[in-house]
Amino acid sequence: MPLKGEKSPYQQQDLEKLNLDRFFRKIVCLSMNFDRKNLDDNTLLKLYKHLLKPRMIEEKMLILLRQGKIGKWFSGIGQEAIAVGTTLAMHPDEYILPMHRNLGVFTSRGIPLSRLMAQWQGKESGFTKGRDRSFHFGTKEFKIVGMISHLGPQLAVADGIALADLLNNRQKATLVFTGEGATSEGDFHEALNVAAVWDLPVIFIIENNGYGLSTPTSEQYRCKQLVDRAIGYGMEGRRIDGNNVLEVYHTIHELAEDIRKNPRPVLIECTTFRMRGHEEASGTKYVPQELFTEWEKKDPLKNYEGFLIKEGILTESVQTDLRAEYKQEIDSEIEKAFAMAEPEADTLLEVADMYQAHDPGEILPIDPTKTTEKRYLDAISDGLRQGMQKFSELVIMGQDITEYGGAFKITQGFVEEFGKGRVRNTPICESAIVGAALGLSINGQKAVMEMQFADFVSCGFNQIINNLAKTHYRWGEKADVVIRMPTGAGSGAGPFHSQSNEAWFTKTPGLKVVYPAFASDAKGLMLAAIEDPNPVMYFEHKYLYRAMSEPVYDDYYTIEIGKARCVQKGEQFSIITYGLGVHWAMDYLNTHPELSADLIDLRSLLPWDQDAVKATVKKTGRVLILHEDTLTGGIGGEISAWIAEHCFEYLDAPVIRCASLDTAIPMNRALEDNFLAKARLDGDIKRLLEY
Structure with a gap:
């Protein structure tokens, strides 16, 4: 990004023509300026080592692919500086949410190649036990949360992780990746908007490599540059050379240091180029060959090597020794992974692993003689309040739920008792709030989200079905989330406020679905849902809110989920x-x-x-x-x-x-x-x- 007052090297007339070839030619004609600032020689050499390792691993993967020893590979060759520079700029205990072309995140976090290879090969010792592919996994040990194939949902998960840090006064930043193609998804807009409104310390990284599979940027967006979208969200945006590892490192380091103390989101557009296909099988015939020739001049590894040699930090003998060391390590780790056991299918284990283990036993009221006549609505409210009182880590989110008390007044008075940190009004963005709820759970919180009407859940469907429901099965992480679903007909509200859509979820393993008919059950099942570390869809019939009442225990109690x-x-x-x-x-x-x-x-x-x-x-x-x-x-x-x-x-x-x-x-x-x-x-x- 040019310094203030300097003329941008990216000429506006070229951008306005939206001509991919000319646009990228302008970029590669720039000389790569490495500014070490205050970094010592050891740190500069460390950056080089972390750049070299994923490159050599990728080169080995391409050989194994040609040999038929692996089945698929998404190459990040040419983009390593972004993954490496950002990861090393973050603290090791801060979460990073990468995508499938960010091998440098995983290697820079110190994950042994044998464990990664076991994951890629679908081995029992892989992070997903053979249940999911490539980088579709998370690991709390290394503070990494991987993507799902839908690309955009992890952005909102980053919001939830950052919110948990904010609520607990932990001065941390969260970093999440997306590609230029995925910026067209609604999840991108929703996540950035929520982060801006809530001042969340999230660094959003756009890797703009020119193509979404085969679709060039000229067919993906019409803004001059993606970083300009930050203006619309009221957040800071920067555009940097994604192939310059020092520019990436310095930018992220400085921003992360600042937003830990002054929480806010930042959008970073990293210009780069994909030197291989979307995945190896897709090829690159759709890309003009001259672009490869010119972008080869901006190879992040070769250019940084040249800089270190010029500075007298890297010598030919050090290069040779490092490559020999890494080659030996890579070969050894890969052979170790190939020798690991394949998963043995165990039906009972497969079914059990859809859910986090949980003792469903009922909690009985301390004094069963103390009851109060409560309406169905009041019983739900009572359960939520007692859940908030028991679990200080519980956060409730939804549209209009604070001072207004929600569309049906169930959370009336909550914000006065628990504060706006734990009772949060949300923008109208169901997908982002479901994703944020998952992020809260990953980072140690519990979450209850209110769909204002069950009908609106369709706007958050992907997050529920593909993220919440599958997270524990895929990589053993709980999704401690309850989604309240005001449902049902009887009030003449028509097609968009009256649907009974519970069957959308009863066929989805990994979810739990409850639907109380009585006030006493409504409270007991609400508290059971909050206790349960698995995602629970909690259906509550709007017609019953004020039409049904009965004596309800005053004390805290639960009703076992799954019992008629x-x-x-x-x-x-x-x-x-x-x-x-x-x-x-x-x-x-x-x-x-x-x-x-x-x-x-x-x-x-x-x-x-x-x-x-x-x-x-x-x-x-x-x-x-x-x-x-x-x-x-x-x-x-x-x-x-x-x-x-x-x-x-x-x-x-x-x-x-x-x-x-x-x-x-x-x-x-x-x-x-x-x-x-x-x-x-x-x-x-x-x-x-x-x-």
Whole structure:
């Protein structure tokens, strides 16, 4: 980046033409100016060693790829100065969130090559036990959190990690990578906006290497330079030569030192070039050959070698000795990794590792005689408050939840009791806040996020399905996050505020899904969800907020996730349901005293209580599964199939599903009543009993 007052070498007329060839030619024509500033010779040589090692590892990987000994490789050759310079500028106990072309981050953090190779080869001793590829892993030991294939989500995770440091008055910075292509994703905008609004000490690194796979920058964005986007977020932005390891190191070192004391985010655009394909199989035919020729002149390793030789710090003999040492180490470490055991498939272990181990035993109230009549809404609020009181590390986030108290006033008074640090209003950006919740968990916090309406969860779907749900299975890290989901119809709110979308999540291993029907269960399951270190989707029916009340224990208590409740007992048939469906069933049975039915409230949908279901099927032989969700794809289909497979001999009639129409939810009250499963309950029960 030019000094203040100097003319930029990147001529505006070239940028305005958005011509990739001319733009990059302008960059490579610049001479690389190495400014050592106050660095001593040992530090300069250390930087060289850290540049050389990933280059030699990558060269070896390309040989192994041609030999068919590895199956895929994402090369960072030509971009090493960014990974190495940034990593060495950060403190070893500060988190870095790299991408798949940042081998220098991992080697500079001191991870043995044998462990990395075991990961790349899918070995049992790899960081993911063979469950995920290349750099898609994290390690708290080395304070690294890897990416997922969707590229953008790790940016918000960095926000959460930095927020945890901020809340605990730890003077730390967090550094996260993205590519120029991923700056087009909504996750980029959301993460930078949240970091700016909350003054989070995050350094966002854009590696602008010219291409997103084969798509040039001229087809990816229209701003003159990506660093200009910092202006829109009200944050500082710098554009630096990503091939100059000293410029990278000095920039990050100075910024990190400053933002540890004066927390705020910074956006850094590092100009560089990808000297290999997106991955080796994709090739480079789409890149003009002359660009490779000219960018070779800016090779970060060769240029830095030349500088050190000129300074008298590096000699030919030192170079030779270092290369021989690294070659021996690389060959030895790779052979060690090749000799490591392959994973042996163990179904029980695979299933168990989807979740962090947790004792689900119930916590009983200290004094069960002390109860207070509470509405469903108040019970949820009570559970949240007692969770905040017990866990000082718990943070609640959501739109309008502070002074306003949330759309339904569940968090009213919380900010006065717990402060704005732990009760946080968020911008309207569901994806970023889910990601931040995961980052909080990684860095030692607990998080509860409120979706203002369950319908809006679609905006955070990727973070939930691919980040929260899979994190523990992939690299053994918990995702201690509860997502509150105000759900359901009954108030004429129409297609975007009334959906029952629990089935989006009940088929996703790694999540837990609860759905209380009563105030007492609402509190107990809320506290159980907060206690649980796994991600829990907590569905709460909006219609029940003020329509349902009962005595609720005043003390702290939990209800075990995965255990159903028998609401009433009968002999003729069984109704298996949850949420508002429980109250529909109770009302129906109360108006038909001639009927005798088991009424099972599942309470939890993932896991759901198979023992309770089997017991009621065996008892009555006739089953109706009732839910507010649509018929097709609802969890009723799964439970029905399970009964047919495991309880067929006990059935005296087909399992009947009573569900809502396979349409969107209409607003008009008459249309909504016709949509809901309740409209078909009488006919379906008669059909079941007449069989």
